Amino acid sequence: xxxxxxxxxxxxxxxxxxxxxxxxxxxxxxxxxxxxxxxxxxxxxxxxxxxxxxxxxxxxxxxxxxxxxxxxxxxxxxxxxxxxxxxxxxxxxxxxxxxxxxxxxxxxxxxxxxxxxxxxxxxxxxxxxxxxxxxxxxxxxxxxxxxxxxxxxxxxxxxxxxxxxxxxxxxxxxxxxxxxxxxxxxxxxxxxxxxxxxxxxxxxxxxxxxxxxxxxxxxxxxxxxxxxxxxxxxxxxxxxxxxxxxxxxxxxxxxxxxxxxxxxxxxxxxxxxxxxxxxxxxxxxxxxxxxxxxxxxxxxxxxxxxxxxxxxxxxxxxxxxxxxxxxxxxxxxxxxxxxxxxxxxxxxxxxxxxxxxxxxxxxxxxxxxxxxxxxxxxxxxxxxxxxxxxxxxxxxxxxxxxxxxxxxxxxxxxxxxxxxxxxxxxxxxxxxxxxxxxxxxxxxxxxxxxxxxxxxxxxxxxxxxxxxxxxxxxxxxxxxxxxxxxxxxxxxxxxxxxxxxxxxxxxxxxxxxxxxxxxxxxxxxxxxxxxxxxxxxxxxxxxxxxxxxxxxxxxxxxxxxxxxxxxxxxxxxxxxxxxxxxxxxxxxxxxxxxxxxxxxxxxxxxxxxxxxxxxxxxxxxxxxxxxxxxxxxxxxxxxxxxxxxxxxxx
Amino acid sequence: xxxxxxxxxxxxxxxxxxxxxxxxxxxxxxxxxxxxxxxxxxxxxxxxxxxxxxxxxxxxxxxxxxxxxxxxxxxxxxxxxxxxxxxxxxxxxxxxxxxxxxxxxxxxxxxxxxxxxxxxxxxxxxxxxxxxxxxxxxxxxxxxxxxxxxxxxxxxxxxxxxxxxxxxxxxxxxxxxxxxxxxxxxxxxxxxxxxxxxxxxxxxxxxxxxx
Numbered sequence: 003x004x005x006x007x008x009x010x011x012x013x014x015x016x017x018x019x020x021x022x023x024x025x026x027x028x029x030x031x032x033x034x035x036x037x038x039x040x041x042x043x044x045x046x047x048x049x050x051x052x053x054x055x056x057x058x059x060x061x062x063x064x065x066x067x068x069x070x071x072x073x074x075x076x077x078x079x080x081x082x083x084x085x086x087x088x089x090x091x092x093x094x095x096x097x098x099x100x101x102x103x104x105x106x107x108x109x110x111x112x113x114x115x116x117x118x119x120x121x122x123x124x125x126x127x128x129x130x131x132x133x134x135x136x137x138x139x140x141x142x143x144x145x146x147x148x149x150x151x152x153x154x155x156x157x158x159x160x161x162x163x164x165x166x167x168x169x170x171x172x173x174x175x176x177x178x179x180x181x182x183x184x185x186x187x188x189x190x191x192x193x194x195x196x197x198x199x200x201x202x203x204x205x206x207x208x209x210x211x212x213x214x215x216x217x218x219x220x221x222x223x224x225x226x227x228x229x230x231x232x233x234x235x236x237x238x239x240x241x242x243x244x245x246x247x248x249x250x251x252x253x254x255x256x257x258x259x260x261x262x263x264x265x266x267x268x269x270x271x272x273x274x275x276x277x278x279x280x281x282x283x284x285x286x287x288x289x290x291x292x293x294x295x296x297x298x299x300x301x302x303x304x305x306x307x308x309x310x311x312x313x314x315x316x317x318x319x320x321x322x323x324x325x326x327x328x329x330x331x332x333x334x335x336x337x338x339x340x341x342x343x344x345x346x347x348x349x350x351x352x353x354x355x356x357x358x359x360x361x362x363x364x365x366x367x368x369x370x371x372x373x374x375x376x377x378x379x380x381x382x383x384x385x386x387x388x389x390x391x392x393x394x395x396x397x398x399x400x401x402x403x404x405x406x407x408x409x410x411x412x413x414x415x416x417x418x419x420x421x422x423x424x425x426x427x428x429x430x431x432x433x434x435x436x437x438x439x440x441x442x443x444x445x446x447x448x449x450x451x452x453x454x455x456x457x458x459x460x461x462x463x464x465x466x467x468x469x470x471x472x473x474x475x476x477x478x479x480x481x482x483x484x485x486x487x488x489x490x491x492x493x494x495x496x497x498x499x500x501x502x503x504x505x506x507x508x509x510x511x512x513x514x515x516x517x518x519x520x521x522x523x524x525x526x527x528x529x530x531x532x533x534x535x536x537x538x539x540x541x542x543x544x545x546x547x548x549x550x551x552x553x554x555x556x557x558x559x560x561x562x563x564x565x566x567x568x569x570x571x572x573x574x575x576x577x578x579x580x581x582x583x584x585x586x587x588x589x590x591x592x593x594x595x596x597x598x599x600x601x602x603x604x605x606x607x608x609x610x611x612x613x614x615x616x617x618x619x620x621x622x623x624x625x626x627x628x629x630x631x632x633x634x635x636x637x638x639x640x641x642x643x644x645x646x647x648x649x650x651x652x
Numbered sequence: 653x654x655x656x657x658x659x660x661x662x663x664x665x666x667x668x669x670x671x672x673x674x675x676x677x678x679x680x681x682x683x684x685x686x687x688x689x690x691x692x693x694x695x696x697x698x699x700x701x702x703x704x705x706x707x708x709x710x711x712x713x714x715x716x717x718x719x720x721x722x723x724x725x726x727x728x729x730x731x732x733x734x735x736x737x738x739x740x741x742x743x744x745x746x747x748x749x750x751x752x753x754x755x756x757x758x759x760x761x762x763x764x765x766x767x768x769x770x771x772x773x774x775x776x777x778x779x780x781x782x783x784x785x786x787x788x789x790x791x792x793x794x795x796x797x798x799x800x801x802x803x804x805x806x807x808x809x810x811x812x813x814x815x816x817x818x819x820x821x822x823x824x825x826x827x828x829x830x831x832x833x834x835x836x837x838x839x840x841x842x843x844x845x846x847x848x849x850x851x852x853x854x855x856x857x858x859x860x861x862x863x
Binding site: 463631 | 667668669670711719739740741742743761764804830833839843
């Protein structure tokens, strides 16, 4: 019995009744249902946020995914409530409690910082819980004395301030468990009793009372007061009876098993422990499960069934979750050494015993080193703190002056920018207006010009042309009627001159306004133009691409005029043998290329070429938002490339 | 038996010309002037009940274009020969007139002899032109490219850069024009070579040793 007690004590060092952290009513289903109702009923966001937090807390041992979900939702609902935002850190810590100790510890610290300014009862309660949970998270580094200290000096006083009886009792139970683990049974019994007295009068159905009973049970068993233990165990059983689904049953069975081992009813103990193991597995209560399993090992040991006991230990070693803790590992090695000794396997016993020794040594070494490092760090921290404070004051001063000057700069900059934007805007507006006006005038001029040309062309053609043709025919008739050849000769000469005049007139009229352009459109008119200029020694290749008849007439006329001028220039001045005229439409662009193999001119010559013709071309190109490019060199012909826009606002 | 005179209708809005032409024809040929009309409406209503052998038709009329009028006349009376008598010397006009059913095209400075011969030939079912018109239509057409596609200098540049694997945008940058311009060149080139894509274009250009 004494031997097993040793194991218990060592193992319990790291078993801190994890589930005891959850102070949930035993009527769990009703509890979650009521929280769900709060969420559904759509009361204020703040109460919903709290419900989300509590649900997150409820689920953290059962379903971490759900827990996380509620936590996130709670945070979202917390939105603009600073207190609820501060509370988030605490529940975040709760969420990480079993998953990630470092993150949990950090979250609790954040919660304490965030909550520090709140003086409400709820805040005190949350602070008390944060302190204790934080202490648990750093327990491995700082030891049980730190936890005891926190409980006595932080959590219990804060909890009392909050007036929360149950929480206060809870911390008493935790303190008692801690003391029991350190074999301070008498003190543990006092604190258990404090909790039980407090709860039995005020909260006789609370979960915390159950924990107090169970804590008292174990304490009395360790203190070899089995009758006292049985009393509290029975009270716990009574409390649990109405709630067969409670997750606290494994804990209960653990204590029951403990009791049966203590009184030597090993068969009953194994039954209790197996029940506990099954439920602990079901509820994912890892550490509790390990303890239950260990307790089973102990029962085997009591039965002197060393073979089974060894199997169990090896199972725990390979399972690994208890082995993570150096203290546990060490006691496991000790137990394995002892079991093998009982089994007569001295070689294995020696092996485990020496591992135990090695681990012990290194643990002491590590602890020493850590202590030294801690002291050094603490010293440096305080030195650093001094420097940081000084620097911070300096920085704050600098920042204030910088802030002021920055503010002034910003103001100045904004005003300047505003002025600049206004100026640029109005300038571009005026310029735009001007440009629009110019375009309008140009358009009006061009259109008026074309109208006039059209009228003159018609008059020449139909009026004067018809007249001259009539005169010529009449003269011809006269000539035919005459008999004197000498007079006829004279007359025929006059008729010939008249002929030439009619030809000239036709030429002028066509230049004025080609009938084909009006009637058959740009492509036909351009083809006529080329054919008009073609002579035996000069070819013009006309290459039209995709010229649409739907092109507005003013644009067609404009394009025609441009081409007319350039082709005429090439014919007249370039002495070319071959000319290519290429016109292609590709919305929104219209492209003209006129290329000749004539004499060309150098760029100097181009400057002199600012005659009326080219100027007209340029203004027409501008009118269609276009670009003109003239490439030429002496003896190498000339290329004129023009890009026009047919969608611009004409 | 006296031969039946050729029935000729004149359509021209110019009185001087009309009078001259009328006396000239009457004095020199066996013709009857069936009627003189100054617009399209006049001749069309006349032709509802008459079918002249010849209509001498001006193009510039106050109410309708002579070339369109020609088609309407031929519809009314397919046996009537229409001769265009105009100051318009564009090839496109001549071609369009023939397409619309005209039997001949004369410029107004045609000689009487030409005109008389033309009328006779047209009655025999021929198509006749005055000397000057013959010159116009016998000039090589500007549009008909013979043999290999003729490329402009810019097109040669573009095709060379395309063959180097450059994109329209890159080429546009190099030639400092818009990429729409280059795209247009490319489209035109593909049309010239009768190919469907740039790869085929480059191949065709290589075959013709343009690259």
